[in-house]
Amino acid sequence: MFKAELRSDALKGLINVISTLIDEVKFTISPEGISLKAVDPAHVAMVEINLGKGAFESYEADDTEIGIDIDKVKDVLKLASSGDIISMEQDEGRGRLIFKVGNITRRMNLIDTSSLNDPRVPQLELAASIEVPVTDLQKGIKASESISDHIALTADSDKFELHCDGDTDSVDLVMEASNDVKIVSDGKVSSMFPLDYFSNLIKAIPSDLRVRIELDTDFPVRIVFALAEGNGVVRYLLAPRIEKD
Amino acid sequence: MFKAELRSDALKGLINVISTLIDEVKFTISPEGISLKAVDPAHVAMVEINLGKGAFESYEADDTEIGIDIDKVKDVLKLASSGDIISMEQDEGRGRLIFKVGNITRRMNLIDTSSLNDPRVPQLELAASIEVPVTDLQKGIKASESISDHIALTADSDKFELHCDGDTDSVDLVMEASNDVKIVSDGKVSSMFPLDYFSNLIKAIPSDLRVRIELDTDFPVRIVFALAEGNGVVRYLLAPRIEKD
Amino acid sequence: MFKAELRSDALKGLINVISTLIDEVKFTISPEGISLKAVDPAHVAMVEINLGKGAFESYEADDTEIGIDIDKVKDVLKLASSGDIISMEQDEGRGRLIFKVGNITRRMNLIDTSSLNDPRVPQLELAASIEVPVTDLQKGIKASESISDHIALTADSDKFELHCDGDTDSVDLVMEASNDVKIVSDGKVSSMFPLDYFSNLIKAIPSDLRVRIELDTDFPVRIVFALAEGNGVVRYLLAPRIEKD
Numbered sequence: 001m002f003k004a005e006l007r008s009d010a011l012k013g014l015i016n017v018i019s020t021l022i023d024e025v026k027f028t029i030s031p032e033g034i035s036l037k038a039v040d041p042a043h044v045a046m047v048e049i050n051l052g053k054g055a056f057e058s059y060e061a062d063d064t065e066i067g068i069d070i071d072k073v074k075d076v077l078k079l080a081s082s083g084d085i086i087s088m089e090q091d092e093g094r095g096r097l098i099f100k101v102g103n104i105t106r107r108m109n110l111i112d113t114s115s116l117n118d119p120r121v122p123q124l125e126l127a128a129s130i131e132v133p134v135t136d137l138q139k140g141i142k143a144s145e146s147i148s149d150h151i152a153l154t155a156d157s158d159k160f161e162l163h164c165d166g167d168t169d170s171v172d173l174v175m176e177a178s179n180d181v182k183i184v185s186d187g188k189v190s191s192m193f194p195l196d197y198f199s200n201l202i203k204a205i206p207s208d209l210r211v212r213i214e215l216d217t218d219f220p221v222r223i224v225f226a227l228a229e230g231n232g233v234v235r236y237l238l239a240p241r242i243e244k245d
Numbered sequence: 246m247f248k249a250e251l252r253s254d255a256l257k258g259l260i261n262v263i264s265t266l267i268d269e270v271k272f273t274i275s276p277e278g279i280s281l282k283a284v285d286p287a288h289v290a291m292v293e294i295n296l297g298k299g300a301f302e303s304y305e306a307d308d309t310e311i312g313i314d315i316d317k318v319k320d321v322l323k324l325a326s327s328g329d330i331i332s333m334e335q336d337e338g339r340g341r342l343i344f345k346v347g348n349i350t351r352r353m354n355l356i357d358t359s360s361l362n363d364p365r366v367p368q369l370e371l372a373a374s375i376e377v378p379v380t381d382l383q384k385g386i387k388a389s390e391s392i393s394d395h396i397a398l399t400a401d402s403d404k405f406e407l408h409c410d411g412d413t414d415s416v417d418l419v420m421e422a423s424n425d426v427k428i429v430s431d432g433k434v435s436s437m438f439p440l441d442y443f444s445n446l447i448k449a450i451p452s453d454l455r456v457r458i459e460l461d462t463d464f465p466v467r468i469v470f471a472l473a474e475g476n477g478v479v480r481y482l483l484a485p486r487i488e489k490d
Numbered sequence: 491m492f493k494a495e496l497r498s499d500a501l502k503g504l505i506n507v508i509s510t511l512i513d514e515v516k517f518t519i520s521p522e523g524i525s526l527k528a529v530d531p532a533h534v535a536m537v538e539i540n541l542g543k544g545a546f547e548s549y550e551a552d553d554t555e556i557g558i559d560i561d562k563v564k565d566v567l568k569l570a571s572s573g574d575i576i577s578m579e580q581d582e583g584r585g586r587l588i589f590k591v592g593n594i595t596r597r598m599n600l601i602d603t604s605s606l607n608d609p610r611v612p613q614l615e616l617a618a619s620i621e622v623p624v625t626d627l628q629k630g631i632k633a634s635e636s637i638s639d640h641i642a643l644t645a646d647s648d649k650f651e652l653h654c655d656g657d658t659d660s661v662d663l664v665m666e667a668s669n670d671v672k673i674v675s676d677g678k679v680s681s682m683f684p685l686d687y688f689s690n691l692i693k694a695i696p697s698d699l700r701v702r703i704e705l706d707t708d709f710p711v712r713i714v715f716a717l718a719e720g721n722g723v724v725r726y727l728l729a730p731r732i733e734k735d
Contacts, residue, residue, distance in 0.1 A: 072414065075391050079384055103381065103420055104388050109413035136593065139569055143594050146565050168599035169562065175593055317659065320636050324629055348626065348665055349633050354658035 002029050002064055002090040005057040008080035008101075010228040013206060014049060015077065017234055019070045020200040021045055026116035029064045033232075039119040045197050048121050048235045055231030057085055066090060066097060067111030073099075076106050121237070126214040126222060128155040128185035132175055134205045134225070137162070140173035141199045147171050150241050151198060154190040155183060155215050164195070189217045191240040201236055218242055247274050247309055247335040250302040253325035253346075255473035258451060259294060260322065262479055264315045265445040266290055271361035274309045278477075284364035290442050293366050293480045300476030302330055311335060311342060312356030318344075321351050366482070371459040371467060373400040373430035377420055379450045379470070382407070385418030386444045392416050395486050396443060399435040400428060400460050409440070434462045436485040446481055463487055492519050492554055492580040495547040498570035498591075500718040503696060504539060505567065507724055509560045510690040511537055516606035519554045523722075529609040535687050538611050538725045545721030547575055556580060556587060557601030563589075566596050611727070616704040616712060618645040618675035622665055624695045624715070627652070630663035631689045637661050640731050641688060644680040645673060645705050654685070679707045681730040691726055708732055 018025050021040040028035050033052040039045070053059040079101040080086055087100040091107070099106040144151055144164035152163040160183055162173040177183045205211060205225060214222040223236045263270050266285040273280050278297040284290070298304040324346040325331055332345040336352070344351045389396055389409035397408040405428055407418040422428040443466075450456060450470055459467040468481045508515050511530040518525050523542040529535070543549040569591040570576055577590040581597070589596040634641055634654035642653040650673055652663040667673045688711075695701060695715060704712040713726045 072391075075388070079388050101388075102384065103418055104384055105417040105419070106388055107415045107417075139592065139594055143565070143569050143596055146562075170597045172595040172597075173593055174595070317636075320633070324633050346633075347629065348663055349629055350662040350664070351633055352660045352662075 001092070002061045002066065002088070004059045004061065004089075005085050005087045006055065007057065007228070008077060008084045008086050009082055009206075010051070010055055010232065011073070011086055012077050013227045014051065014232070014234075015070060015073050016204040017047060017049065017201065017236070019074070020197075020204050021047055023070055024111050024116060025068055025070060026113045026118070027066050027068060028118075029061045029066065031061055031063070033059070034061075037118045037121060040197075044194065044239050045201070046119055046121060046237045048237075049227070049232065051227060051232035055228035064090065065113045067113040067116050068097065069108070069111060072108050076101060079104055079106075121235075122220075124214075124216075124219065124222065124237075126216040126219060127187075128183070128189045128215045130155055130160045130175075130185075130213045130215065131182040131210055132160065132213070133180060134202060134209050134211050135207050136173065136175060137202045137211070138207060140164075140171070141195070141202055143171045143173070144195055145199065149195050150192050151195050152190060152192045153213065153215055153221060154188065155185045155213075156188045157185050158183060160213070185215075189215050191215060191218055191221060192242075193221060193238055194241055197238050201238070246337070247306040247311065247333070249304045249306065249334075250330050250332045251300065252302065252473070253322060253329045253331050254327055254451075255296070255300055255477065256318070256331055257322050258472045259296065259477070259479075260315060260318050261449040262292060262294065262446065262481070264319070265442075265449050266292055268315055269356050269361060270313055270315060271358045271363070272311050272313060273363075274306050274311065276306055276308070278304070279306075282363045282366060285442075289439065289484050290446070291364055291366060291482045293482075294472070294477065296472060296477035300473035309335065310358045312358040312361050313342065314353070314356060317353050321346060324349055324351075366480075367465075369459075369461075369464060369467065369482075371461040371464060372432075373428070373434045373460045375400055375405045375420075375430075375458045375460065376427040376455055377405065377458070378425060379447060379454050379456050380452050381418065381420060382447045382456070383452060385409075385416070386440070386447055388416040388418070389440055390444065394440050395437050396440050397435060397437045398458065398460055398466060399433065400430045400458075401433045402430050403428060405458070430460075434460050436460060436463055436466060437487075438466060438483055439486055442483050446483070491582070492551040492556065492578070494549045494551065494579075495575050495577045496545065497547065497718070498567060498574045498576050499572055499696075500541070500545055500722065501563070501576055502567050503717045504541065504722070504724075505560060505563050506694040507537060507539065507691065507726070509564065510687075510694050511535055513560055514557060514601050514606060515560060516555055516557050516603045516608070518608075519551045519556065521551055521553070523549070524551075527608045527611060530687075534684065534729050535691070536609055536611060536727045538727075539717070539722065541717060541722035545718035554580065555603045557603040557606050558587065559598070559601060562598050566591060569594055569596075611725075612710075614704075614706075614709065614712065614727075616706040616709060617677075618673070618679045618705045620645055620650045620665075620675075620703045620705065621672040621700055622650065622703070623670060624692060624699050624701050625697045626663065626665060627692045627701070628697060630654075630661070631685070631692055633661040633663070634685055635689065639685050640682050641685050642680060642682045643703065643705055643711060644678065645675045645703075646678045647675050648673060650703070675705075679705050681705060681708055681711060682732075683711060683728055684731055687728050691728070 035050045140162040147166035154161040158177045164171040212224040280295045385407040392411035399406045403422045409416040457469040525540045630652040637656035644651040648667045650665045654661040665671045702714040
């Protein structure tokens with residue numbers, strides 16, 4: 001059993017992030033909230049999302065799993081304005097999920113979850129942690145897109161840098177530690193990442209949010225941010241691109 | 246002779262509706278106003294529009310007919326902002342219509358009206374009449390577009406429904422009788438219609454308007470709404486899609 | 491040596507005009523400001539731009555030349571909002587130009603200027619001079635685009651006209667001398683021009699500006715307007731299309 005009401009903005013935040021990686025997703029539902037883990041087909045990036053029941057306007061659920069076609073939920077989101085409440089209810093008898101937005105009811109067939117496996121999320125302790133407004137990263141990405149297909153992220157004790165190096169041109173975004181830019185790092189760490197994955201994620205994050213970037217040398221980067229005013233959390237892991245010497 | 250001034254919004258409302266059905270139209274002009282009847286090439290839908298002289302800022306005309314290329318009038322509308330006044334004058338000697346918007350004059354050749362026949366509009370008494378804000382219908386259509394290519398409209402004494410049923414998914418828009426939703430119906434009536442025609446019309450209606458839907462079982466639907474603050478009226482007939490048993 | 495800061499709007503105004511003609515441009519830099527001359531590959535139009543040091547927020551330069559890829563500067567402009575300051579600095583050792591917008595640094599290779607020749611700008615005395623708000627011209631162009639691929643500009647002592655004549659339709663923009671429309675002309679002058687060049691230029695001009703049009707019969711038209719609140723000037727010459735008798 002699953003029956004809940006959620007603000008459209010929270011559902012949109014969730015769906016936008018998932019859709020950067022996959023088309024179909026399995027939500028694991030419990031009395032305490034919903035969660036999901038997803039990895040992209042190329043196994044380059046992985047996301048783990050938890051949305052506690054506090055994120056919902058109303059929430060009632062047993063332990064269950066539902067498989068969802070992301071594009072169909074995007075269609076539902078187009079019917080809602082910012083601030084609208086979207087109601088969801090599982091129709092267990094017919095294997096459907098029923099969405100309601102205002103006076104519109106949208107019933108959709110669920111996907112068989114047996115083919116949707118939970119990826120194993122590696123436990124990583126990463127040396128540096130940086131907290132920045134996502135808008136700065138969004139500008140850095142915009143500047144990098146015509147330059148190269150990968151970027152380097154570097155953190156020092158007092159500085160975080162995004163660097164993109166092309167054949168003739170280069171881009172640097174430099175953020176010094178400040179009230180707005182929190183940096184915790186023992187020494188210098190640096191890794192290189194595919195720009196397209198990083199860019200798709202960063203652009204999917206609402207621009208009024210802050211993100212935490214956890215970084216280490218030649219390790220995946222973990223990008224963490226809040227959903228639904230702190231009642232949910234997204235953890236995104238992106239594999240590094242190891243430079244050959 | 247025909248010489249008139251009209252607010253761009255009224256001309257735009259008129260042209261947007263016509264262009265959902267045809268590319269060329271014949272306006273029948275009289276001292277009292279203009280009117281037109283048009284049917285689409287597949288004979289699925291038909292529109293009848295009357296715009297009384299009260300809709301115009303100024304109006305002077307004898308009985309005449311003019312044949313117009315809709316796309317050219319759309320070009321003229323792009324030169325006007327909302328609230329601008331567009332002047333039109335027939336140049337009988339040269340078979341042209343002269344539009345003026347601000348300090349721009351646009352002369353266009355008229356189309357020979359002998360090839361543009363007035364369709365015969367059937368007189369239909371339909372059992373149910375529903376009056377709703379067009380925005381609700383616009384949302385119902387948006388929800389239906391990915392589901393199926395036809396929709397069912399159903400009216401009961403206290404409820405109006407738009408229903409769209411696909412292979413795996415479905416959409417329902419339910420509107421209960423209220424101050425905002427007026428319903429007059431003896432018992433239940435229901436018909437099915439092609440979504441594309443219905444959608445093109447409903448999207449062409451300015452979203453602050455109310456529309457009247459006249460409905461019966463396996464009969465065409467008539468959709469009626471006002472133009473130019475009540476000085477004009479659009480009557481649109483759409484043939485039903487009869488389900489085979 | 492060249493090091494300067496400029497508001498993004500001024501840089502954008504400059505770049506938008508140049509990009510209607512060419513992809514690569516040579517800036518001639520002196521202690522007093524920067525200038526450029528450019529002709530399109532078909533030698534139909536030519537532009538001369540001067541931007542005095544007063545246009546800049548800060549300015550320091552020796553005599554030098556730099557060759558720039560216009561598309562790359564457009565990428566830089568996308569990083570700036572209206573009102574942002576863009577800093578530029580020549581890195582002579584590495585043949586680069588370094589742009590800074592906020593905390594983003596964009597380094598770009600300069601283009602070899604030896605292949606970028608300054609065109610010789612003809613000295614022309616044109617009989618008529620008209621000063622009008624550019625928005626009127628922008629509307630006249632919009633109205634003309636579906637009619638024909640050339641336009642006629644005509645000036646008389648008290649009237650300026652843009653005329654576009656197609657096979658079946660025509661457009662006239664008529665501007666009478668007034669406080670808003672200044673005309674100085676000895677008798678009537680008229681020339682015909684390719685609509686695409688005229689249109690690309692006029693659309694690239696910010697719509698709150700006024701332009702001066704200098705016109706003569708079967709001579710190029712010169713279009714002059716200010717950049718950076720009068721600290722810069724654009725002079726654009728467009729060859730006439732001579733009608734064969």
